[in-house]
Amino acid sequence: MEDVIVIGAGPAGLALGACLKGEGLAPLILEREDTVGSAWRRHYRRLALHTDKKRSSLPGLPFPEEAPRYVPRTQVVAYLERYAEAFGLHPRLDAEVARAEPMETGWHVTLTTGESLATRALVFATGVSETPHFATWPGLDSFPGPVIHSRAYRAPGDLPGERVLVVGFGNSGGELALDLSEAGRKVDIAVRSPVNLLPKELFGRPIGNWEVLQRIFPYRVADAITAPILRWKMGDYARLGLRKSDKGPIAQVREDGRIPLIDIGTLDLIRRGRIKVRPGLSRIEGALVTFDDDTSAQYDAILLATGYEVDLRPILGAMPDVLDETGRPVASGEQLAPGLWFCSYHTVPNGQLREISRQAPEISRAVAAYLSARTA
Structure with missing residues (x-):
């Protein structure tokens, strides 16, 4: 059984991976695409961060000094690759989650291939720009x-x-x-x-x-x-x-x-x-x-340019205390069910990357405390 599974290898999933490792855990990161930062790779070419680089880096690794104040898309992708390398993160790619169901000892995760995985804690980090x-x-x-x-x-x-x-x-x-x-x-x-x-x-x-x-x-x-x-x-x-x-x-x-x-x-x-x-x-x-x-x-x-939807009901099913009527988590950054967290699923005034850098350490500490309490 895994200690913790993180779903998604974008900025939130990578930040969680680094912070969970910092808590002494060994997270398994699952990514449905064949690379990290897949959403940033497919964004339009002229895109750059609208927030400055000093307030947009992930925990533990700032953007390079030579990067412009508003980092362009290609350099964000390079940064995410460097981040994964710097913290020894090796997400399991082409691993799409079909279902996640609670069980007495944690969570049962089923991939679209039919493979089953068991974990004591589960964190969703699939982002807010996955479904147009x-x-x-x-x-x-x-x-x-x-x-x-x-x-x-x-x-x-x-x-x-x-x-x-x-x-x-x-x-x-x-x-x-x-x-x-x-x-x-x-x-x-x-x-x-x-x-x-x-x-x-x-x-x-x-x-x-x-x-x-x-x-x-x-x-x-x-x-x-x-x-x-x-x-x-x-x-x-x-x-x-x-x-x-x-x-x-x-x-x-x-x-x-x-x-x-x-x-x-x-x-x-x-x-x-x-x-x-x-x-x-x-x-x-x-x-x-x-x-x-x-x-x-x-x-x-x-x-x-009509935005994106978040609907996790196909994976989690109907969970009224966890997901709202559209399938979006009712809150981010806090435990919504035993052993279940969500990172950065709500828009914020100062940028999702900054919110990820705030939530990822908090979630990681909470996951470590939760697992420690259950094994005490």
Whole structure:
């Protein structure tokens, strides 16, 4: 029987592996893909961290000094490979988990190959960007051009034609609209919900470095303090067709699970008319897309930046005290059932990597204490 099994060999799984080894345990890390950091390998090419490198490293190994402040995707992948090597982590690859069931002595884990494994403790670290969310609208099937999710997008050449509609205004949607516009495409972006926009830096400091306000004040007070500064910095983007959220950026994350867009140039292109803001989609008739304000336009391709879903019910089954009605863990970083933990399954204001670096040591200490108590 294993001491502890970790499911996933992305940043969370690797951080857990290092921290569990630091507690004297021998974790078995299972990864369904054939490499570590698989999600980062398939992200679009221009992606870079939106948080600075000093606040984005995993426990025990900082990013190299020569790395830029906002580390690009390829260097993040190299860092994850180096992290696994530095801590002697050897995940078992091509090992996809089909089921995990509690038993008296721990957990019974079944792989898709039919192989069974037993472990005294189990930690899920499969991430929040594994299953794309595909929104749909009346007539979508009639659209003659390609309709792809942002997960399948690598570069502008992936989408043929001149006019592209990007659906969604999260960080992926904003950056991919920028990417396509800079490549000479005519880009519209459909924004259904009220938004919050943040600058990448404020007074020369990365926006994530301002989390000190959240430690000092309740989050709504922190939002109120920063609101005038953000208005000064970002301007009145309601004039551009974007509806400002009634909630501040921290409240939007805490209460709605929605991450504000950290602007890296998209807003400037909207102001200059190179990206046109549209409301939500109403229906699609062939290449003609009609929006909620009854305006219409024709497009050659649609890019869905509609986010991801987390649903662990296929593996764990219905566990009302552990998973919510959508299959997402009700909490991360704490034990939700005997011998069961989840690492970084909820969006946070200051980046998932920073949250992983906080949760992984806490979970590892808790797992070590749990196992010690059961063998005492």
